Amino acid sequence: MPHPTEPDGDAPTRLAVSTVIFALRPDRSGHPVLWTPLVRRTREPQLGLWALPGGWLPPAEELEAAAARTLRLTTGLAPTYLEQLYTFGEVDRSPGVRVVSVVYWALVQSDEAARATAGPNVRWVPADTLPGLAFDHNRIIEYALWRLRTKVEYSQIAHAFLGETFTLAELREVVEAVLQRPLDPANFRRTMLASGRLRETGERLAGARNRPPKLYRYDSTALAGANPDPTVRTESLRERPAS
Amino acid sequence: MPHPTEPDGDAPTRLAVSTVIFALRPDRSGHPVLWTPLVRRTREPQLGLWALPGGWLPPAEELEAAAARTLRLTTGLAPTYLEQLYTFGEVDRSPGVRVVSVVYWALVQSDEAARATAGPNVRWVPADTLPGLAFDHNRIIEYALWRLRTKVEYSQIAHAFLGETFTLAELREVVEAVLQRPLDPANFRRTMLASGRLRETGERLAGARNRPPKLYRYDSTALAGANPDPTVRTESLRERPAS
DNA sequence: CCAAAAGTGTTCTCGGTACACCCATGG
DNA sequence: CCATGGGTGTACCGAGAACACTTTTGG
Numbered sequence: 001m002p003h004p005t006e007p008d009g010d011a012p013t014r015l016a017v018s019t020v021i022f023a024l025r026p027d028r029s030g031h032p033v034l035w036t037p038l039v040r041r042t043r044e045p046q047l048g049l050w051a052l053p054g055g056w057l058p059p060a061e062e063l064e065a066a067a068a069r070t071l072r073l074t075t076g077l078a079p080t081y082l083e084q085l086y087t088f089g090e091v092d093r094s095p096g097v098r099v100v101s102v103v104y105w106a107l108v109q110s111d112e113a114a115r116a117t118a119g120p121n122v123r124w125v126p127a128d129t130l131p132g133l134a135f136d137h138n139r140i141i142e143y144a145l146w147r148l149r150t151k152v153e154y155s156q157i158a159h160a161f162l163g164e165t166f167t168l169a170e171l172r173e174v175v176e177a178v179l180q181r182p183l184d185p186a187n188f189r190r191t192m193l194a195s196g197r198l199r200e201t202g203e204r205l206a207g208a209r210n211r212p213p214k215l216y217r218y219d220s221t222a223l224a225g226a227n228p229d230p231t232v233r234t235e236s237l238r239e240r241p242a243s
Numbered sequence: 244m245p246h247p248t249e250p251d252g253d254a255p256t257r258l259a260v261s262t263v264i265f266a267l268r269p270d271r272s273g274h275p276v277l278w279t280p281l282v283r284r285t286r287e288p289q290l291g292l293w294a295l296p297g298g299w300l301p302p303a304e305e306l307e308a309a310a311a312r313t314l315r316l317t318t319g320l321a322p323t324y325l326e327q328l329y330t331f332g333e334v335d336r337s338p339g340v341r342v343v344s345v346v347y348w349a350l351v352q353s354d355e356a357a358r359a360t361a362g363p364n365v366r367w368v369p370a371d372t373l374p375g376l377a378f379d380h381n382r383i384i385e386y387a388l389w390r391l392r393t394k395v396e397y398s399q400i401a402h403a404f405l406g407e408t409f410t411l412a413e414l415r416e417v418v419e420a421v422l423q424r425p426l427d428p429a430n431f432r433r434t435m436l437a438s439g440r441l442r443e444t445g446e447r448l449a450g451a452r453n454r455p456p457k458l459y460r461y462d463s464t465a466l467a468g469a470n471p472d473p474t475v476r477t478e479s480l481r482e483r484p485a486s
Numbered sequence: 487c488c489a490a491a492a493g494t495g496t497t498c499t500c501g502g503t504a505c506a507c508c509c510a511t512g513g
Numbered sequence: 514c515c516a517t518g519g520g521t522g523t524a525c526c527g528a529g530a531a532c533a534c535t536t537t538t539g540g
Contacts, residue, residue, distance in 0.1 A: 059255070063330065087345050210510075427530070
């Protein structure tokens, strides 16, 4: 490229991809709360500390594919939403080596997350009360949380925590959990329906001892309106196989 | 590649930093239009094609510093606004080698841009009618343009095209040029003043044959309101020396 | 005095919020 | 028939759009 600085002397800059993963898990009173999986570092530096799932970028793998792969390796799940967050490259963020990390953030379905893989080197923690993590990973997760909360207010990502069909009450519970604030059910309903991105399935959810609510499905094709962020894929990631 | 891949075999992935630079230049009728500087490639691949200013990331240089440096090298200017845009890393975006580019976007003052460096290998073009560029750089500039237009509607970046002080009419001209749409002067004035981020200088701009308008100054400290994107630096970059 | 842009006032619409109220179901 | 959430109606409020109108300057 035009103004040649020779790349990488004897201590080359290394390129990593990490992923901040969010899922909702019910707390003791049954209300959903944001959780995120961490992995224990099994190498120096920062051996033993908890860190974001990730790894070096294989030369032949797409950035997004690398993010989805580490997501699957640590949780056994496929993301329902996946978006690039930011690239962190401060010279001193990793002791000794220069590491530039392209960080993605992802949402996974909450009920699937319940059966997610765990083990001695994988641990789920509440996203709002993180322990001290390796490198600058606390700051990264806080930024991802900020993005999630900002985006849930103006977009329709909340459905990515839920299954294929859901009731408006379930969707509202998700948004309330993310924003940590109760919402008016009547107004929430109207706002969501006005977005034009929900389709009735024609079915209702029976079984509770109240009026059975309608089930809806998210429709990504409907009512694009103003052109969206071109780097964010609007198609669903659901169908992507977990293999 | 399901399992940990050692970084960088014999064809290592290379890390570049590029910058999309925007400035306003008056067209023949005096109305400002968005322009962007390009550099001619002096090496293979894509030798001779026009491309974004950029280069390999030196191991000891911060990402943002690298972006500011290439900006200065190609234009002789310092940015008044500089923000990370996105990281592009498709496997096939550069023939032969894997290149991951961390792209920044920047605004420079319009009157300074008029005296900007140019030469046989640097050329300014209108941002809306780009020629065919090297690699995926057309797509990158289009994305940067989208971000600029989106952001100018809900934030206060427009002032970054102007000098230290400016009139509301000048600021409105800038926004109109970016959005390519006329705005109501009366409403624009109120919206801007209501943002709480403009301070009167006490001076007026005399000389025209109409009522002399007040001069304002942008105040980044005032009225933070909702907490902003933490990766975007709110302090002014103006004082940063061009050396 | 007139042209031209600065600057103010007023009305309207629309999206979001608060909250009263009716509807359908299981027990 | 009653408790519980589903679902509807409606009034209010504040931000932005449209546009009429007054103010201040140079010529």
